[in-house]
Amino acid sequence: MKTLRVLTGITTSGTPHLGNYVGAIRPTVRASRLAEVESYYFLADYHALIKVGDPARVQRSTLEIAATWLACGLDPEKVTFYRQSDIPEIPELTWLLTCVTGKGVLNRAHAYKASVDKNTAAGVDPDAGVTAGLFMYPVLMAADILMFNAHQVPVGRDQIQHIEMARDMAASFNHLYGEHFTLPDAAIEDHVATLPGLDGRKMSKSYDNTIPLFVPREQLKKLIMGIVTDSRAPGEPKDTEGSALFQLYQAFASTEETAALAQAYANGIAWGDAKQVLFERLDREIAPLRAVYDELIQNPAQIEKTLQAGAEKARAVATPFTARLRHAVGLRRLD
Numbered sequence: 503m504k505t506l507r508v509l510t511g512i513t514t515s516g517t518p519h520l521g522n523y524v525g526a527i528r529p530t531v532r533a534s535r536l537a538e539v540e541s542y543y544f545l546a547d548y549h550a551l552i553k554v555g556d557p558a559r560v561q562r563s564t565l566e567i568a569a570t571w572l573a574c575g576l577d578p579e580k581v582t583f584y585r586q587s588d589i590p591e592i593p594e595l596t597w598l599l600t601c602v603t604g605k606g607v608l609n610r611a612h613a614y615k616a617s618v619d620k621n622t623a624a625g626v627d628p629d630a631g632v633t634a635g636l637f638m639y640p641v642l643m644a645a646d647i648l649m650f651n652a653h654q655v656p657v658g659r660d661q662i663q664h665i666e667m668a669r670d671m672a673a674s675f676n677h678l679y680g681e682h683f684t685l686p687d688a689a690i691e692d693h694v695a696t697l698p699g700l701d702g703r704k705m706s707k708s709y710d711n712t713i714p715l716f717v718p719r720e721q722l723k724k725l726i727m728g729i730v731t732d733s734r735a736p737g738e739p740k741d742t743e744g745s746a747l748f749q750l751y752q753a754f755a756s757t758e759e760t761a762a763l764a765q766a767y768a769n770g771i772a773w774g775d776a777k778q779v780l781f782e783r784l785d786r787e788i789a790p791l792r793a794v795y796d797e798l799i800q801n802p803a804q805i806e807k808t809l810q811a812g813a814e815k816a817r818a819v820a821t822p823f824t825a826r827l828r829h830a831v832g833l834r835r836l837d
């Protein structure tokens with residue numbers, strides 16, 4: 503029997519990278535294989551509009567992320583795999599949640615606050631360039647999660663605050679209108695903190711420091727060779743602490759492999775050799791998936807068909823649930 507609902511999404515604002523894979527895709531695909539898990543995966547294309555004003559980029563990213571999920575082993579027969587904007591009930595639920603969410607809560611959301619802080623530091627209007635879409639981001643995300651009453655949401659650490667906000671919105675709604683929503687929990691892989699990018703900061707499309715998941719092998723190698731390290735020479739012991747290279751390795755390697763690299767660091771492995779070790783470990787996991795991806799990406803029509811079938815499954819849940827919520831809040835027929 504399916505007793506645990508797991509849900510996660512990726513914003514269609516760029517090319518999927520290793521951080522997305524490690525933080526969201528890999529744990530979710532693994533979870534979907536467990537008999538007790540009912541999975542919902544989706545392409546967060548409404549969220550993409552908050553950051554991207556380029557229609558061609560949103561569309562290309564939608565194709566790439568869909569092909570990535572499928573290449574990484576998602577079975578659309580067994581899970582519900584859909585595009586957010588194919589579910590009109592999601593913006594409707596966003597509004598219902600907006601009306602139970604304190605503005606002060608949204609003021610504290612990381613992404614909004616970061617923009618305000620940056621503007622304040624620059625001495626300009628705190629809200630300069632900030633859209634209402636950015637401000638409302640956490641509510642749209644809560645609607646994604648609460649629509650399907652997910653118990654667990656596998657995400658990277660950067661998303662924890664959003665899941666906590668979704669819990670609070672669910673609790674406020676339940677308090678006012680009765681028990682309609684499950685309170686979701688973030689599911690974070692223990693050994694994966696936030697995956698660093700090429701420059702050591704969080705790997706993020708916004709920092710332009712990503713390693714795309716499915717670049718050709720040679721390009722992957724070139725990118726890895728460009729990871730920032732300190733200037734310690736071969737033979738000098740290296741610190742694993744704060745080493746982006748080490749953290750990337752750890753996210754892919756077994757405990758024994760990780761311990762072996764830590765030992766090599768202590769023994770003064772040359773950075774070039776450590777990068778080669780990382781490249782080989784990554785490519786071992788990614789190469790078979792890349793081959794599937796390269797085929798899938800050639801066939802957008804097939805992917806579209808899969809998404810349409812997924813939307814139908816998702817709406818079979820979302821439509822009656824939204825009707826129930828409308829009724830609960832008093833949006834009812836008069837007769």
Ligand code: TYM
Nearest residue numbers: 510511512513521522525526546643646657658696697705
């Ligand atoms: P997005 O598209 O920025 O990232 C997708 C997933 O990848 C994870 N991630 C990382 N994990 C580890 N290290 C990193 N460097 C890294 N970079 C990204 C993110 O934590 C995320 O899990 N708001 C979400 C998309 C979304 C969503 C949802 C997620 C919309 N609605 C409902 C879960 C449930 C976002 O922008 O993720």
